[in-house]
Amino acid sequence: MNKKIPIKTESDLLFARQTAKETMKELGFGSADQTRMATAISELARNVLKYAGEGSCSICEEQDEREMGIKVVVEDNGPGIGDIEQAMEDGFTTRNGLGAGLPGARRLVNNFDIASEPGYTKITLEIKRARK
Amino acid sequence: MNTANKSNIEVRDLEHALLESIPIPVIAVDKDFKILFINPAGCEWHKKELKEVIGKKCYEVLEAKCCSVSKCGIKRAMDSGKKYAGHYEIPCQRETINVEITAVPLKDEDGNIVGGLEYITDITNRVKLENDLRVQTRTILELATPVIKIWDGVLLLPLVGAIDTARAQQIIENLLNSIVENEAELxxxxxxxxxxxxxxxxxxxxKAVNAAKMLGAKTILTGxxxxxxxxxxxxxxxxxxxTTCGSLKTGISKAFGIMGKKVVSCER
Known part of the structure; x- marks a missing residue:
């Protein structure tokens, strides 16, 4: 199952993280993992609203016999991240934030991938757990 | 008449029949705003008979309130050569009707603009629902951040639900105003x-905690x-x-501790 949610307002952000939480609950993830993913989505979607104005958030299930997983892709057509290394540093912010968003989101998930060029930014988040 | 022509006519008949039966008002005019076409839904919308209006100037017979030259959707579409969509409020006897008018320029084979076509969508219900939603959102915003005075100088703000920028602003305002009003220390x-x-x-x-500190109040985060x-x-x-606490209960006893008070059992 694959859901793509447009991110245009703060309520879209709430809807995206709620959808991710529900999807993870159905898959059998615990509430700690749900909160981790919801928080990471929240960070990235806020960046989308702040820097690009709008974007999208895709949520898809990834599972096999051994593992359950969820993959979330947050994309936008904003200005892009000039220096990814710098943006991933704790405490770096261009606009008056805490500077914990991107590096924090990376620590919250198992796999974190970021690709950015002027006009397109794509961040992939993944949380995986072995089935009990 | 050969078969090709015949099928052509059938297609035209079908197109015409389709246009006639579209349940939304459609009207087309030439460059001088003479009505070329109006479908039955359009006649009903404007409360006119087809024969009274066809070939006449639209602004003379339809008397729509949005017909003033500057606001006319068809004129805008013809002037710009592009699709135009606009929202209009039409005052009626009892209530205001909200409509959305979408207009496109009509072009001849060479691409010259020869007229315009518009269709009207009644969005009164949608606008009403949107307004209701706005009122509800405001109500929720006000409801969601109550400030409770639990003891002299001690305030409690239970936060429930997702916090967005608007709510955060509201929370900070409520907190600071209540601190000042109640001369709260905590x-x-x-x-x-x-x-x-x-x-x-x-x-x-x-931010809220720092602002409260400036007013001389200490903040404890719980829950x-x-x-x-x-x-x-x-x-x-x-x-x-x-200062943070796991539960509200420990937060309250900590607050009492700071105030130099304690809860004791008494004989029942």
Missing amino acids: AILDLTGVPVVDTAVARHII FSPEVSQTLVTLGIDLSNI
Whole structure:
């Protein structure tokens, strides 16, 4: 199952993280993992609203016999991240934030991938757990 | 008549029949606003018979309130050569009707603009629902951040639900105003009902705590769930300068401690 949610307002952000939480609950993830993913989505979607104005958030299930997983892709057509290394540093912010968003989101998930060029930014988040 | 021509006519008949039966009002005019076509839904909308209006100038017979030259959707579409969509409020006897008018220019084979076509969608219900929603949102905003005076000089703000920028602003305002009004020394912000605390929410909370400190009030944060506290630490948010408690209960007893009071059992 694959859901793509447009991110245009703060309520879209709430809807995206709620959808991710529900999807993870159905898959059998615990509430700690749900909160981790919801928080990471929240960070990235806020960046989308702040820097690009709008974007999208895709949520898809990834599972096999051994593992359950969820993959979330947050994309936008904003200005892009000039220096990814710098943006991933704790405490770096261009606009008056805490500077914990991107590096924090990376620590919250198992796999974190970021690709950015002027006009397109794509961040992939993944949380995986072995089935009990 | 050969077969090709015949089928052509059938197609034209079908197109015409389709246009006639579209349940939304459609009207087409030439460059001088003479009505070329109006479908039955259009006649009904304007409460006119087809024969009274066809070939006449639209603004003379239809008397729509949006017909003033500057606002006419068809004129805008013809002037710009592009599709135009606009929202109009039409005052009627009892209530205001909200319509959305979509107009496109009509072009001849060479691409010259020879007229315009518009269709009208009644969006009164949608506008009403949107207004209702706006009122409800405001109500929820006001309801969602009550300030409770639990003891002389001690305030409690239970936060419930998702905190966005608008709500955070509201919370800070409510907190600061209540501190001043009640001459409070302590404020307890209870986050039990907040499912996700991200850096933006944390930033708002830190701001609120700092602003309260400026007014001379100490803030205690309570109600962190294990998930939220773990997430906050992973995010690298430092709340070590702020007094925090796991549950509201411990927060309240801490507040009493700070105030030099304690709860004792008495004989029943």
